[in-house]
Amino acid sequence: MARINDNYLKLQAGYLFPEIGRRVNEFTSANPSAQVIRLGIGDVTKPLVPAVLKAFHEGVDDLAKRESFHGYGPEQGYDWLCEVIIDKSYRPLGVDLKASEMFISDGSKCDSANILDIFDLGNKVAIGDPVYPVYNDTNVMVGRSGQVNDQGYYEGLVYMPCTEENGFMPQFPVEKVDIIYLCCPNNPTGTVATKDQLKNWVDYAIANDAVILFDAAYEAFITEPGIPHSIYEIEGAKQCAIEFRSFSKTAGFTGVRCGLTIVPEELLGTTAGGEKYSFNKLWNRRQSTKFNGVSYPVQKAAAAVYSDDGWAQVKQIIDYYMENARIIREGLTAAGIECFGGINAPYIWLKTPEGMSSWDFFDKLLGECHVVGTPGSGFGPSGEGYFRLSAFGDRKNVETAVNRIQEKWGK
Numbered sequence: 377m378a379r380i381n382d383n384y385l386k387l388q389a390g391y392l393f394p395e396i397g398r399r400v401n402e403f404t405s406a407n408p409s410a411q412v413i414r415l416g417i418g419d420v421t422k423p424l425v426p427a428v429l430k431a432f433h434e435g436v437d438d439l440a441k442r443e444s445f446h447g448y449g450p451e452q453g454y455d456w457l458c459e460v461i462i463d464k465s466y467r468p469l470g471v472d473l474k475a476s477e478m479f480i481s482d483g484s485k486c487d488s489a490n491i492l493d494i495f496d497l498g499n500k501v502a503i504g505d506p507v508y509p510v511y512n513d514t515n516v517m518v519g520r521s522g523q524v525n526d527q528g529y530y531e532g533l534v535y536m537p538c539t540e541e542n543g544f545m546p547q548f549p550v551e552k553v554d555i556i557y558l559c560c561p562n563n564p565t566g567t568v569a570t571k572d573q574l575k576n577w578v579d580y581a582i583a584n585d586a587v588i589l590f591d592a593a594y595e596a597f598i599t600e601p602g603i604p605h606s607i608y609e610i611e612g613a614k615q616c617a618i619e620f621r622s623f624s625k626t627a628g629f630t631g632v633r634c635g636l637t638i639v640p641e642e643l644l645g646t647t648a649g650g651e652k653y654s655f656n657k658l659w660n661r662r663q664s665t666k667f668n669g670v671s672y673p674v675q676k677a678a679a680a681v682y683s684d685d686g687w688a689q690v691k692q693i694i695d696y697y698m699e700n701a702r703i704i705r706e707g708l709t710a711a712g713i714e715c716f717g718g719i720n721a722p723y724i725w726l727k728t729p730e731g732m733s734s735w736d737f738f739d740k741l742l743g744e745c746h747v748v749g750t751p752g753s754g755f756g757p758s759g760e761g762y763f764r765l766s767a768f769g770d771r772k773n774v775e776t777a778v779n780r781i782q783e784k785w786g787k
């Protein structure tokens with residue numbers, strides 16, 4: 377009989393969102409008239425903008441005619457999409473990239489997981505705590521870890537606690553690591569790195585021959601000037617960093633699926649024999665073999681995000697979500713609840729009042745305010761005592777939720 381990949385058995389059961397669902401169902405069955413407001417899950421709620429929808433439709437119509445039909449496209453994405461992203465999104469940051477350094481994909485969850493294919497299992501990996509669970513679980517799946525311990529940490533992985541004391545910024549690991557995940561702006565804490573902080577990480581990675589896996593899925597939500605949108609705004613980053621971006625949160629593509637990964641040609645690793653080798657070549661080979669590209673209409677729709685109309689429309693929705701974030705952050709702060717994030721990211725990371733545990737606060741918020749959020753402890757041990765609220769909701773719901781919380785906790 378075929379052996380399974382036993383590494384999967386080390387994973388803790390997909391606990392967080394099923395458990396939230398179970399508790400919400402239990403509550404709504406017992407209180408059928410309660411108007412429950414969901415600010416938990418990190419999914420967008422607004423539909424695609426008109427300019428994107430138009431291009432999407434045109435892409436589908438192209439497929440209906442022999443002259444404009446498209447079959448397999450390049451596995452790396454169409455050049456016209458890469459060029460428009462480079463031109464409209466990277467060049468204004470002062471970042472010069474070649475289309476051959478950009479790989480269009482069906483999303484950055486998949487890319488941030490699949491990227492492990494091009495790294496040796498012997499590499500030491502450092503991840504944040506709390507963290508986007510994909511980084512942790514994919515390393516467990518490939519066999520880079522031992523079992524999980526009592527605290528919730530996997531043996532063999534290095535964790536960088538992100539706490540109030542360090543401003544929720546990961547600190548350099550004590551032991552030597554080869555791969556460092558940075559998610560910036562951060563999910564779940566909503567915090568963002570300054571240019572100086574990122575520069576320190578780039579210098580550290582170069583000095584330690586480490587690679588930074590930089591997840592910039594939320595870069596479009598940065599509102600403060602001077603905050604880097606790409607790690608390549610930092611000198612030297614092309615030698616040490618891979619960057620992931622996504623149309624999911626930026627343009628409402630969570631169900632459409634499109635993202636991109638930058639693997640600079642300057643980025644080198646070493647072979648078993650100690651020679652230098654290009655990660656770009658490996659990723660190109662990996663994608664050509666295991667991936668067959670993003671559908672043509674989806675790439676047309678993605679390109680339309682960067683048209684003048686498209687960007688104006690997309691930006692309006694981003695601003696709407698960020699206004700929600702402001703309402704949540706300021707409303708809760710006024711009620712005496714300590715809040716972080718929500719300025720350059722669509723997440724508010726709050727400190728539970730009265731020292732409650734994350735799950736106790738979840739139950740209280742649901743039971744008394746009929747508001748659903750995400751317990752911080754679900755993102756890692758250092759998230760205990762914290763709670764994540766998402767700004768991706770409807771304005772009226774957000775206002776009602778904040779009012780209810782103020783009635784309960786406001787002085």
Ligand SMILES: *Cc1c(COP(=O)(O)O)cnc(C)c1O
Nearest residue numbers: 483484485508563593622624635
């Ligand atoms: C939502 C999200 C993504 C985007 O994933 P897609 O697969 O592109 O939808 C990536 N990273 C983080 C941290 C996210 O929260």
